Amino acid sequence: MRKNLIASVAFLLASSTAVLADGASDGKVKIGILNDQSGVYADFGGKWSVEAANMAAEDFGGKVLDAPIEIVDADHQNKPDIASNIARQWYDTEQVDAIMELTTSSVALAVQAIGKEKKKIDIVTGAATTDLTGKACSPYGFHWAYDTHALAVGTGGALVKQGGDSWFFLTADYAFGYSLEKQGSDFVKSNGGTVVGAVRHPLASQDFSSFLLQAQSSGAKVVGLANAGLDTANAIKQAAEFGITQGGQRLAALLFTLAEVHGLGLEAAQGLTLTEGYYWNLDEESRAFGKKYFARTGRMPNMTHAGTYSAVLQYLKAIQKAGTDETDAVAKQLHEMSVDDVFGRGGTVGPNGRMIHDMYLLQVKKPDESKEPWDYFNVLATIPGKDAYIDPAKSGCDLVK
Structure with a gap:
């Protein structure tokens, strides 16, 4: 009887293990x-x-x-x-x-x-x-x-080809900003451009005046905004107050999406070049x-x-x-x-x-070009995934044989 009990318990344990191996483990x-x-x-x-x-x-x-x-x-x-x-x-x-x-x-x-x-x-x-x-x-x-490489290839590549061959970076002071600045800098330099300087700002900064003045005095043709979200939107608003674009410099929003354009409005965002992996009106x-x-x-x-x-x-x-x-x-x-x-x-x-996957190079429309709410972008180019992303063999990942 003891042998039968042990066999029954073993069978139940094996059965429960099988249940866990197939299907959802906790229901x-x-x-x-x-x-x-x-x-x-x-x-x-x-x-x-x-x-x-x-x-x-x-x-x-x-x-x-x-x-x-x-x-x-x-x-x-x-x-x-x-x-x-x-x-x-x-x-x-x-x-x-x-x-x-x-x-x-x-x-x-x-x-x-x-x-x-x-x-x-x-x-x-x-x-x-x-x-x-x-x-x-x-x-x-x-x-x-x-990722930061895809953004640099898209937005950075477009502006370098258009003559924006000298850059100054305004960078969020944490891992994302460093990575975006590095990828952007590498791409600018590999295409014959130069990086004349950079400055870092705290996350969720409210006052970009000192950083923008440094960018303005650098004489760079392009001010690369290596930040995102409200940081980018606030930097763009304050750049207008300092007359940066009126003075001939261009703003490159390296991570700017439909959501931020909507918050900023077409009047302020018009003409910006950016890169996204999806656009609802594609x-x-x-x-x-x-x-x-x-x-x-x-x-x-x-x-x-x-x-x-x-x-x-x-x-x-x-x-x-x-x-x-x-x-x-x-x-x-x-x-x-x-x-x-x-x-x-x-x-x-x-x-x-x-x-x-493919990425899309986009330019923010002028207000009179927009035909309906949220119709914010002109699609300038499709960037094939193989060009947008780093070859896994060159990524530095130790999982790649």
Whole structure:
């Protein structure tokens, strides 16, 4: 009888292990959207990315492998320590399977390191540093919507070709700003241009006057704004007060999206050149998604919002294909599957976790060119993904053989 009992227990343990290996391990799939919901990047990502994630879950059918999909969110306040505490709590006690969005590069790097330690997937759509798929890469980390290299190739390349061959950088003083300045500088120099100087400003700065005066006195043809969100918008507003563009210098907003143009207005933003990975008015497919998103949010999506939709959708497809939400199995599918949705059209994922897709060089319209609300951009060029992103073999990621 004792032998029969031991055999029964062994059978039950083996059966429970089999259940865990296939399907959702805890009866649900839980995705966390962790981003800035109250600071300088609240429009850039914020609650609007949470809505995009909810849209993706709903469009997938609300379930995967017969398990309900749950989206949770939190505000990291652009602080890596707060983000790290939330990530650990989500992973350790709240059964979150993957964390996404992660606006702010310092936050994204911290959370990706935790995911690597705990064997959990993160998909970054809101941060830009190439270190995420370079020296800080992870077998469970993915970078989706854009990065500093793609922005430098797009916006920097356009202006250098147009004669903007001397640059001064106004840079956000943290990992994202450093990466964007470096990528931009490297690209300007490789195309025969020069960088005459740079100055760094605190995140969420209110007064750019001293920084702009340095840029103005540098004599550079282009003032590169290596910042984002409200920092970029405030710098552009104050640059107008100092007459920088009237004096013949050009402003290059290296990370500026539809959301910030809307906040700034066409009158102030007109003529700016920028790069995005998505534009709602690109074609019929983009317009259909944009209008669906607008119906629930009252605004059109930028590349962070559309990229978050794509990342959540692809993660769910990977679970479906793997037949389990076990991390290694899902990560394997994410690396192998192509990305075919409204954002990542024919996208591929490199061995370093970088999703390679086309980017778009855009110019902000003049007010009288805009035909309807949110019709803000002229599409100047499509930048093929192979040109926009660093070759994985040259990324510095130790996962690339």
